[in-house]
Amino acid sequence: MRMAIDFICRSIEGKVVWGEKSGYVYSVSTDSRDIGNECLFIALRGERFDGHDFVLEAFAKGAYAAVVDRDVPGEIPAGKVVIKVADTLKALQMLAKSYRERxxxxxxxxxxxxxxxxxxxxxxxxxxxxxxxxxxxxxxxxxxxxxxxxxxxxxxxxxxxxxxxxxxxxxxxxxxxxxxxxxxxxxxxxxxxxxxxxxxxxxxxxxxxxxxxxxxxxxxxxxxxxxxxxxxxxxxxxxxxxxxxxxxxxxxxxxxxxxxxxxxxxxxxxxxxxxxxxxxxxxxxxxxxxxxxxxxxxxxxxxxxxxxxxAHYEAGDNRLRVINLSWGGKIIDDTYNANPLSMEAALETGKNLREKGRLVAVLGDMYELGSYEIEGHLEVGKKASQNRVDILVTVGKLGKYIAQGALQAGMSPDKVYSFADKEEAFSFLCAHLDNEDTVLFKASRGMKMEVLVERYLDFMENRDK
Missing domain, CATH: 3.40.1190.10 (Mur-like, catalytic domain)
Incomplete structure (x- = not known):
């Protein structure tokens, strides 16, 4: 990437309020922790942060220019460029459009x-x-x-x-x-x-x-x-x-x-x-x-x-990623996100991949289902039963409806376990599973179930040593 300051200003309807109108940037970042040399830093606002508070830090790390929509506290270093716009998020998108058109x-x-x-x-x-x-x-x-x-x-x-x-x-x-x-x-x-x-x-x-x-x-x-x-x-x-x-x-x-x-x-x-x-x-x-x-x-x-x-396709991280364990067990990491349909596909995958031990489904809350929220979780529980899950472990407030749906579909109560959080679920998994079991992990991204996957994988690998 190579973008001139003049090109940036024209693209985002910005005005240089500090520094020269000449020069180039070679990357774009909205994160002051990830700044490349001669980078353009765009100061966005979030619920818990304001990028304008990190403009000086970005300059110190090598940024050449910054896009802002309000005054920046502190003294701007010499040789740097500050471009002011009406809205930095809109500017980010306008600049991306102009750059894509190249x-x-x-x-x-x-x-x-x-x-x-x-x-x-x-x-x-x-x-x-x-x-x-x-x-x-x-x-x-x-x-x-x-x-x-x-x-x-x-x-x-x-x-x-x-x-x-x-x-x-x-x-x-x-x-x-x-x-x-x-x-x-x-x-x-x-x-x-x-x-x-x-x-x-x-x-x-x-x-x-x-x-x-x-x-x-x-x-x-x-x-x-x-x-x-x-x-x-x-x-x-x-x-x-x-x-x-x-x-x-x-x-x-x-x-x-x-x-x-x-x-x-x-x-x-x-x-x-x-x-x-x-x-x-x-x-x-x-x-x-x-x-x-x-x-x-x-x-x-x-x-x-x-x-x-x-035929040679390989799944990406946290998307039906299969990790083979010793003695025939598997971990299926599908924690990237979840909804009722993708839950059903993941359960089918687990059923088909199981070879030796039990099929264990560790399922968490699904978000943003609106009026379908309870029904969607109940339906997933029914699918767990239909896919012959041996042990169902649910995590979170909504997970209890997955458990309820499985019980309604005829799954034995001694095979269904509900936990309020990942810590409780982890303790149960460590105490009751072995390295022949196939264990599926899935939930909405906000549940951060990948943390549970990594802890369980680490436990199983160390137990085998």
Missing amino acids: FKIPVIAVTGSVGKTTTKEIIASLLARRFNTLKTEGNFNNDIGVPLTLFKLEAHHQAAVIELAMRALGEIDRLSYMVKPHAAVITNVEPVHLETLGSMENIARAKCEVLKYIDPDGFALINGDNQLLRKTAANYSCRKYTFGYNNDCDFRIVKVESKNKGINIVADMRGKVYKMFFPLPASKLAYNVVAGVAACHLLGIDMHDAISAL
């Missing part, structure tokens, strides 16, 4: 209620076989994360896959305005974020905001089994394709067979039938797989090359 490459936006991260990862891994591909890392999928991802674009990149998240109407519109996608994938519309959006219709409208920004020669790929999504997407004029099980889908899932090590999929891809293998044993992921392969095919990737690459 790159004439296909950018694929991925959104949806469930499975957008997995779909993004699949598309990026397949595209990487042909293109140098940038992708969203971690949870950099919001008003701050998306622009920071776009700033990582470099001259060598030939494609980008950007994940778009939202909690309210208008958010994906803002993100899409920055991203300027050539294509978009909408995985589905489900009762996630009902707490802030209020209705399924609003969720569909929010997801479809991305369609407004598709290139004239680009395309949208949407879940053809979701009638609400299809109806809402019909309001946009971009070229659209569908994927799913319905007979009228352009990319149709014909058959899915779950095996111990993955799923075999037969799919009709616009009139030609292909067989593909995906190395995670959860049939629910067939949607993500077919959507990912279809998107890459529409972008010019040879179908056989895509299918070959698919």
